[in-house]
Amino acid sequence: MSAEDLENYETEMELQLYREYRDVVSLFSYVVETERRFYLANSVDLQVRTADGETYFEVTLHDAWVWDVYRPARFVRDVRVVTFKDVNVEELQKRDIEVPDTPELRDR
Template sequence: MSAEDLENYETDMELALYREYRDVVGLFAYVVETERRFYLANNVDLQVRSAGGEVFFELTLSDAWVWDVYRSARFVKQVRVVTFKDVNVEELSKADLQMP
């Protein structure tokens, strides 16, 4: 496999992932962004924790979809994320999802 073939394969996978996102985004209520992943979810519980002087975030998502081109099963029942970086949670408005 040449470098060009590999690049074309990765481009095709990213395009397929974007199309899947476009097809499923209307099924979810929240968009969640961490430093490592992007999620869609219907239930979000974000807790700020502290241990040993460090602050971290514990995030529990249920009924979720994971933006990950290398993951074959992107729909997950429950996800638990622990991170020391900021977490962005936005509630989706159904009006925002309408195509022009």
């Protein structure tokens, strides 16, 4: 496989992931962003913890979708994330979840 073939494959995978996101975002109530992943979820519990002078975040998600191009199953019933970086949790408003349908992103 050439470098160009690999780049084309990765581009196509990312485009498919965006299309999936566009199709499922309206099913969820929250967007959660951690240092490593982006999630959609219907239930979020964020706890700030301290141990040995270090602060970390424990996030529990239920009925989630994971933005990960290499993950074969992106729908997950329960997720527990522990991170030392900030966590961003936003509640989606129905008007916030309209994803533009641009011609270059339509299914071919």
